[in-house]
Amino acid sequence: MGPDGRGAVLTGDRALLSVAQMAVADRLTVAGGTPVPVLMGAAGSAVARIIADRWSPGRVAVLCGPGDNGGDGFVVARRLAEAGWDVQLSLLGAPDRLTGAAAHNAALWTGPVAPLSPAVLEGATLIVDALFGAGLNRAPDRRVAALLAAAAAQAPIVAIDVPSGVMGDTGADLGAVAASLTITFFRKKPGHVLLPGRTLCGETVVADIGIAPSVLDRIAPQTWENGPDLWRDALPLLHPTGHKYTRGHALVWGGYPMTGAARLATRAAARAGAGLTSVAVPPQALPIYATALTSIMVRPVTGAEDLAALLSDGRITAHLIGPGAGVGDATRSTALAMLATGRAVVLDADALTSFAGDPAALDRAITGPCVMTPHDGEFARLWDTTGDKLHRARAAAARSGAVIVLKGADTVIAAPDGRAIVNTNAPPTLATAGSGDVLAGLVLGLLAQGMDAFDAAAAAVWMHGDAASRFGPGLIADDLPGLLPAVLRGLSA
Ligand SMILES: NC(=O)C1=CN([C@@H]2O[C@H](COP(=O)(O)OP(=O)(O)OC[C@H]3O[C@@H](n4cnc5c(N)ncnc54)[C@H](O)[C@@H]3O)[C@@H](O)[C@H]2O)[C@@H](O)CC1
Numbered sequence: 001m002g003p004d005g006r007g008a009v010l011t012g013d014r015a016l017l018s019v020a021q022m023a024v025a026d027r028l029t030v031a032g033g034t035p036v037p038v039l040m041g042a043a044g045s046a047v048a049r050i051i052a053d054r055w056s057p058g059r060v061a062v063l064c065g066p067g068d069n070g071g072d073g074f075v076v077a078r079r080l081a082e083a084g085w086d087v088q089l090s091l092l093g094a095p096d097r098l099t100g101a102a103a104h105n106a107a108l109w110t111g112p113v114a115p116l117s118p119a120v121l122e123g124a125t126l127i128v129d130a131l132f133g134a135g136l137n138r139a140p141d142r143r144v145a146a147l148l149a150a151a152a153a154q155a156p157i158v159a160i161d162v163p164s165g166v167m168g169d170t171g172a173d174l175g176a177v178a179a180s181l182t183i184t185f186f187r188k189k190p191g192h193v194l195l196p197g198r199t200l201c202g203e204t205v206v207a208d209i210g211i212a213p214s215v216l217d218r219i220a221p222q223t224w225e226n227g228p229d230l231w232r233d234a235l236p237l238l239h240p241t242g243h244k245y246t247r248g249h250a251l252v253w254g255g256y257p258m259t260g261a262a263r264l265a266t267r268a269a270a271r272a273g274a275g276l277t278s279v280a281v282p283p284q285a286l287p288i289y290a291t292a293l294t295s296i297m298v299r300p301v302t303g304a305e306d307l308a309a310l311l312s313d314g315r316i317t318a319h320l321i322g323p324g325a326g327v328g329d330a331t332r333s334t335a336l337a338m339l340a341t342g343r344a345v346v347l348d349a350d351a352l353t354s355f356a357g358d359p360a361a362l363d364r365a366i367t368g369p370c371v372m373t374p375h376d377g378e379f380a381r382l383w384d385t386t387g388d389k390l391h392r393a394r395a396a397a398a399r400s401g402a403v404i405v406l407k408g409a410d411t412v413i414a415a416p417d418g419r420a421i422v423n424t425n426a427p428p429t430l431a432t433a434g435s436g437d438v439l440a441g442l443v444l445g446l447l448a449q450g451m452d453a454f455d456a457a458a459a460a461v462w463m464h465g466d467a468a469s470r471f472g473p474g475l476i477a478d479d480l481p482g483l484l485p486a487v488l489r490g491l492s493a
């Protein structure tokens with residue numbers, strides 16, 4: 001996704017809309033001639049259709065809230081009753097407090113409306129959670145929480161929009177219980193992909209309710225769920241007449257005595273397609289690196305002069321420092337020297353910790369393409385940890401001028417200009433020592449080939465998750481670089 005906005009146009013179907021942006025999509029659709037009750041009818045009918053596709057008719061408890069989420073519930077109840085389900089509908093609050101489209105659809109429901117209580121769950125083989133959706137503005141009260149807990153123990157739950165208690169913008173949990181299936185409308189929200197929301201949603205299905213994708217031109221989303229269609233066209237191309245230098249030269253700073261981390265990173269950079277990969281090492285570490293690496297060039301470096309000479313080689317197109325580098329002044333000054341080249345730099349692990357408490361030094365030093373790959377602990381040593389994960393990553397990217405990859409099971413990739421991508425394909429087998437070093441090397445390898453920093457970071461994070469998924473259980477970080485050829489083959493298929 002380049003600065004020309006090419007990706008944003010191509011990839012509208014991966015857009016994540018905030019609650020406010022979804023409300024704009026609604027307003028534009030209503031202004032275009034579709035009244036709210038029609039939209040609500042389409043939403044509820046879609047939910048009923050998806051339920052009927054997956055479950056055979058039984059007794060369903062539909063739990064309705066006081067807003068439009070509850071209105072959707074009335075539509076679902078009506079449609080399922082028409083399809084032969086035994087429907088028990090219950091409502092939080094008095095029916096005469098409903099307004100607008102919810103009141104309209106409540107009036108079309110001819111069955112009984114029970115007050116919300118555990119009795120309504122009796123005999124249910126399925127539960128529809130239509131209590132709160134995008135309008136949740138405080139934690140559900142204890143009565144609702146107790147009912148949701150009882151519902152979870154009784155039968156599978158289908159949540160409309162989000163499981164009640166999940167915040168749509170952040171995925172924060174204000175007291176939800178896990179659904180088996182969540183059905184949302186038009187586009188997902190960040191809360192469907194950020195944790196813990198993603199897990200609480202179970203499977204998330206996006207239903208078309210007749211909102212035209214062209215509304216996205218007006219909304220201009222800045223957040224996406226990661227996937228190859230965001231960056232496939234930006235992947236490095238192989239030129240038939242190219243040579244190794246046209247594929248870029250990646251340089252890794254190799255530490256001592258922790259040499260494994262940098263070695264993992266070099267292998268990933270080379271597998272990602274860098275034409276040359278070098279590792280700069282202190283002379284005493286030379287035998288270790290040289291024995292373990294063959295296609296990777298090992299360069300002994302002694303002192304600042306030697307380093308300066310190495311970095312002045314204009315053919316080096318991207319640098320990485322951090323994995324196994326050690327925390328302290330030496331790592332810090334090497335990182336600053338790399339940043340001073342103005343060419344691409346990846347800062348990971350110890351290189352980040354070497355700037356702990358002094359993010360301003362990074363703000364000043366970062367002038368060229370830069371990707372920083374902190375996990376939560378490294379992030380907290382440098383930047384403000386208030387706010388949700390998207391907010392934190394965006395704020396650090398904006399102040400530093402670097403792309404921030406805030407790692408975890410829901411890694412967020414944020415650009416200084418406000419764009420952000422949430423990754424959803426990483427399996428928990430990646431929680432193994434050294435997998436972060438491989439990720440840093442992957443980013444490096446793509447940057448070395450001239451890929452834009454935001455694209456390279458998003459592609460690397462996805463490829464990392466895909467590699468791990470292909471391997472399955474028993475994964476160790478050493479396995480990951482060797483899986484990249486299959487990942488790359490899959491991307492070009
Ligand atoms: N395009 C769309 O976005 C569409 C949205 N629809 C539905 O509309 C929903 C949004 O409707 P609303 O904005 O009315 O929001 P909700 O249905 O989530 O309800 C909000 C109402 O509940 C109250 N409330 C919030 N938190 C509460 C709590 N913890 N305890 C008690 N009361 C609480 C609020 O004060 C407000 O009155 C969506 O989630 C979706 O289900 C559909 O009807 C059709 C189309």
Ligand SMILES: Nc1ncnc2c1ncn2[C@@H]1O[C@H](COP(=O)(O)OP(=O)(O)O)[C@@H](O)[C@H]1O
Nearest residue numbers: 407408409426427428430431433434435436437
């Ligand atoms: N539970 C998880 N599910 C998916 N991915 C995970 C999980 N835990 C960690 N990861 C990923 O594994 C990598 C770990 O990196 P890091 O914390 O730097 O570890 P290390 O320093 O040991 O390499 C990151 O890419 C992170 O996103």
Ligand SMILES: [K+]
Nearest residue numbers: 129132162164
């Ligand atoms: K809900």
